[in-house]
Amino acid sequence: MLLQQQKMQLSSYTELYDLVVPKENLLRKINELIDFSFIYEELLNKYCLNNGRNAESPVRMFKYLLLKSIYTVSDMDVVERSRYDMSFKYFLEMTPEEDVINPSSLTKFRKLRLKDTDLLNLLIGKTVAIAIEKGIIKSKSIIVDATHTLSRSNPFSRIEVLRERSKLLRKTVYQFDEEFKTKMPSKNIENDVKKELEYCRELEKRIKNEASISEIPAVKEKLNLLKELVEDTDEQMIYSKDADAKTGHKSADSSFFGYKTHIAMSEERIITAAVVTSGEKGDGPELPQLLEISQENGMEVDTVIGDSAYSGKENLKIASAQNIKVVAKLNPSITQGFRKDEDKFDYNKDADRFVCPAGHLAIRKARQNRKNVGKNQVDTYYFDTEKCKVCPLKEACYKEGAKFKTYSVSIKSDLHQDQMLFQESDEYKEKSKHRYKIEAKNSELKNVHGYNRAIAYGIENMQMQGAMTIFAVNLKRILKLM
Template sequence: MIVQQQSLRLSEYSSLYDLIVPSTNLLRRINDLIDFNFIYDELASKYSQTLGRKAESPICLFKYLLLKVIYTISDVDVVERSRYDMSFKYFLEMLPEEDVIDSSTLTKFRRQRLKDTNLLDMLINKTVSIAIEKGIITSKSIIVDATHSLSKSNPISAIDVLRERSKQLRKSIYNYQEDWVGKMPIKNQTNDLEKELAYCKELETLLEDTPTLSEVPTIKEKLNLLKESVDDVEQTTQEIISKDRDAKIGHKSEDSSFFGYKTHLAMTEERIITGAVVTSGEKGDGPILPELITQSEQHGIDVDTVIGDAAYSGKKNLELAQEKDIKIVARLNPAISQGFRKEEDEFDYNKDADMFVCPAGHLAIRKAKQGKGGLFFV
């Protein structure tokens, strides 16, 4: 059952925050700038309003996740650090003497409560609204572009994640105790996930039986990250990790490709992201522009200029800009701005390869001349 905090909590030790956490501290500045009460509205549907025990504050749990991202630590370590780090306690709005939550509560929150929640859109919307409120955004222009994102199945599989975690753990051990090089379990040399999990667990057991090492802070953090990764892999269906049916082949140039996705972004001249759309890797940049403009407008930006590369100078985008009285600042490419391709072809223009791409993700095989010096892709 979710309950919003209603009463003011006081402590005779609260003045410690003013002595220990300076006004320039990053976490204090974030906490003083942002009202996190919007988290209640966004996550209210994930909780019962009348049944069950009183739940931990979703605001506090959400802030724990922010701390995990900022400091790259495990659930266990972020909770443990909040026990003694006064800047963490201040950020989490805890009383100085207050006890911390159990780390399993945070693990369940990120796995279950945030499932199917559009966090990206929620955070962009909140970021833009705060920037407008504080007078940070003054421009009416958005800059649009896309970046490539590799699929988890290529090259970062579950095995790769576990191997990277165990590698970082071994490295921290060797930095502290060089003679442990010959005491480690034999590494798994195959691509068998079960064997990799077994190796990681053997490494965990070895360290837990050696408290003189496992309690060293730098080693302990790496050990906890490995444990969390092992648990995440075991809790996730292996097929979902090793296969990615939504990813497609995209092209970085005429001769190079990648397997994954494209993240299409719009941001203001002040470098505040106002819109984001994720597509499979073969999609062109240009067709996504209308959605980026719509998202930016929904988030409070009065768009009058779009700045991008040649991929956004397509005929449909130029017509949309004229209709909405928006200027598009981009190099014109006759192959798309004059609509040489028929609409029913449904081909996308890939500006990195300077070629058209069919719906299946295949590049055009060559360029051909058409008319007065124009290019046509076939």
């Protein structure tokens, strides 16, 4: 029975689709591009085939979630729109007269059917396979970066988030009816979640009672989002707690509370791999996994393009072993050292010693860190402290009472030497020009598809959101390039 539900039922009205859903319609193009039966095959073991009532088609349920990602709407709005939008009905393989699902079915589908499914890799792998099959991916480079997503509870209290959502609803209402302010309930001014929930319910009730306002699509969308939030807060009562989210840093004085999605993308702007982590994780350590997943998905990689976070020694080793070039600047501390010019000592090549600013030659040197233990070796030069004690420059150089005065220089590994030479090449400079593309892709994910904030709690839900969003973005990109 489940398999039969995957097919559009016969209807005398089906020909309407040819009249009202044009060939250039995005949803028609997606339906023609991809065979969604792979979803049925992936989720088949999540259904009981010989007991209970008939389930909704897993392919149709998946398509509902895809529509949510493409158009950034609530569960209620995506179902409501599929009631009257013929392009939605066509995409969902419904007959024109067929009724829609209950919005609560989408929550059950996410929790019961998609749980424990590696949806992220499945969907990215599918789109990459299509892009390769269609000859869209021709490059052998992956561009890597990470984008942050705020936790659903980031990091405001329940009251702050409820107030922000109700504020957006009021502002939208006032755009259409400024005088509606007189009909609004009195705001809750106490720091009491229950009273804030009561205010939100009363606000929702008064707007719903005015059909001339509540039926305006923009108002209805904000109204449904507030309703979902109120229900979720009522159920969870821990709205400000997201156990999997962590605080990460965008800069020395800028932080966020949420998740990171580490992304690899081809030069044609097709995302080839993604890894979702909590917000505090570093970018560089995720490169090996991004590279491996991209290769498993069919990408042939000879170059990795990224920022300096990806130029760590372990990444250079992994890339070198596969003859992959890394177009990422080395940390300035490796190429230039940490010291300012005025703090640097001069090197005397004849004596193989450093000379301090006062002209004193080091009396001996020692090499620290054994070779091939994962750390750069360091040459440490020792100076005569008896001279330092009476030196006119000692205040800026010598600490009173110190037994030793040393000057250390990091010895660059062969990997670092090779990378420094590569950084000066024309090939490096040409390839580095492609890095902006992934920043534009991150912007698209956030500003067009709502990826700037998590829509549910927990890293599993964040992975699911990432899977649907990246799948939608990749399909749109493939269609554009075709």
